Amino acid sequence: MNKYEHLYEKTISSQPIYDGRIIKVKVDEVQLPNGKTAKREIVNHQGAVAVLPLTDDGKMVAVRQFRKPLEQTIVEIPAGKLEPGEEPLTCAIRELEEETGYKAEKMELLSSFYTSPGFADELLHVYIATGLTKGESRPDEDEFVDALELSLEEAHELHRTGEIRDAKTVVAIFAWENRVLRSRG
Known part of the structure; x- marks a missing residue:
């Protein structure tokens, strides 16, 4: 039993x-x-991925986009749904490049978690991307995003003001802050 x-x-x-x-x-x-x-x-x-892209000069690459369920524009880390049978890492590499134009030298799984287990089975895989090289973004035809680079302080300020309030991005910011603190310690 x-x-x-x-x-x-x-x-x-x-x-x-x-x-x-x-x-x-x-x-x-x-x-x-x-x-x-x-x-x-x-x-x-079917599940999704999100990417915390960190530049060599200590900034997080994020995207600003309109979210219809919220009827507002918010700032998030790049993310996207898994295609049937697709590996999360493959999806993370694709979504980072499509939404921001960046390619990563290294992708490391930060965590996988259920987004809302009270009513949904979505499993989200969050990666940290480093060794970034800037290229040309190629968003999906129904996707309109602005890429931006934020310092940790700027990210916390956008969280404080409500421009960042989705769970994956909030988790990513605190994971980033923890990483910075550990590297100093």
Whole structure:
């Protein structure tokens, strides 16, 4: 017996609601550990990557773009969804170049985490890119972004003012700060 079996929710039925290009949505009826039933709205996502690109002069490369769900423009680290069967590292290399024009000499996995496990199964892989060489960006035809370089202080200021507020970028900034502090220590 699994030591966490007392927490398990058994799926009784599953009803597909939406099958889109980026997400699928379903409603599962589950049996709770206490025997009662409940409905769970679930978003399935093929996963994504994000890249914390760090220049040799200590800046983070980020992109500014409009996000329709928020109805505002925010600053984020470059990111994108995985294609079916694609390796996360391959996707990270592609997304960095497409959105910023930069190529990295080194890509190192920082962390992989679930973005919103209460309702979605999206697994996000975050890489740190170093040894950057600037080139020409090639965003997707439906993607409009401005690349910018930020110092750690500028990134914290944009976080403080709300221009940076997505989880992957906030995590990346604090990981970057931790890296800087460790290198001094």
